[in-house]
Amino acid sequence: MNDIYPTFYKKFKCIANLCPDSCCKDWDIDVDCETEKYYSCVEGNLGDKIRKLTVTDEYGERVFISNNGKCPFWNQNMLCDIYIGLGEEHLSATCKNFPRMSVDYTDFCEHILSFACPEAARLMLEDDNAYADFGGENELSACENSDDYMSFLLKSRERTAKMLLDRSQPFAYRLADCLEFNAQIQIILNGGEPAPLDFDDTEPCGCGFIFDMHLNFEIMSSEWKDKVALAAKNGGELKISKEFDDDFEKFVLYYIYRYYLEAVNSGDVLYSIKRIICAYIVTSKIEAALKAAALPCDRLRILQRYSKEVEHSYENTERMNAEFSKDKRFSAQNLILMLEAMV
Ligand code: SF4
Incomplete structure (x- = not known):
């Protein structure tokens, strides 16, 4: 499998409280099964709060209850209480991955950052040659004979x-x-x-x-x-x-x-x-x-x-x-x- 990345992809680093439009606001935060299983055993006030604020939405997904359009764990310093209390490895998959997105086309996989993240958008606008490896020989040869x-x-x-x-x-x-x-x-x-x-x-x-x-x-x-x-x-x-x-x-x-x-x-x-x-x-x-x-x-x-x-x-x-x-x-x-x- 060929993995194809834009040139800016690996430069990305979340700017957390310096972000002008955090992904911790306006969106529901999904809690995947594996992460929820871990949260079910977390002790203390943070564990209690996480369990109290995890609900099932109208689509049947497990999410954190929004607090006026914001993630309830996004604190007054615009930092994440779960990240601070449990570490990045225990964020839900949505939070850990965003703004990284991947599309698997079987013969090759394209990785990209979302423009909805201001820091990713900044990297993309500053890069004049961001997608140099996309559509190149790697991709074309990967599917040349197998998929017209x-x-x-x-x-x-x-x-x-x-x-x-x-x-x-x-x-x-x-x-x-x-x-x-x-x-x-x-x-x-x-x-x-x-x-x-x-x-x-x-x-x-x-x-x-x-x-x-x-x-x-x-x-x-x-x-x-x-x-x-x-x-x-x-x-x-x-x-x-x-x-x-x-x-x-x-x-x-x-x-x-x-x-x-x-x-x-x-x-x-x-x-x-x-x-x-x-x-x-x-x-x-x-x-x-x-x-x-x-x-x-x-x-x-x-x-x-x-x-x-x-x-x-x-x-x-x-x-x-x-x-x-x-x-x-x-x-x-x-x-x-x-x-x-x-x-
Ligand atoms: S939108 Fe991007 S830079 Fe802002 S908090 Fe989310 S991941 Fe970090």
């Missing part, structure tokens, strides 16, 4: 990544080209012959429907909701800065390497591309709207928060995929016209 489908997806993913990094074009055009290319890939995956997209019945529309969808999502932070609402109201005509596009390239590679190969199970390459387009519209317009209103604006935090609010929410991702399937405004043709009109 995966081999095809790996090649189309590499072509997609190259198109997204082609700085001779504005980023919105690159996204449009990449969507058109993947619409052809999708036809091939569906067993058809590639053919030019038919734009005859497509009426271009603005990006308001993408904001409507995001405002109807489950949103954890009112600050985030306000930013999306501001961009929905004022962002439509605002131009995207080149600096934003340069950083978004790193975010887009993260998305591509994290999600494109899901098509090996779903048979759909367009979901991941459409999710990237939504992320681009919302985050770029938030930055533009904040700047236009002379409000504080931190690009890393906008991208990181998008990852936390949308990408890491199972409910929101499911809703988005459902909209892609049923709302014609998410057709490849409409999104291409919308992107081209942005430049």
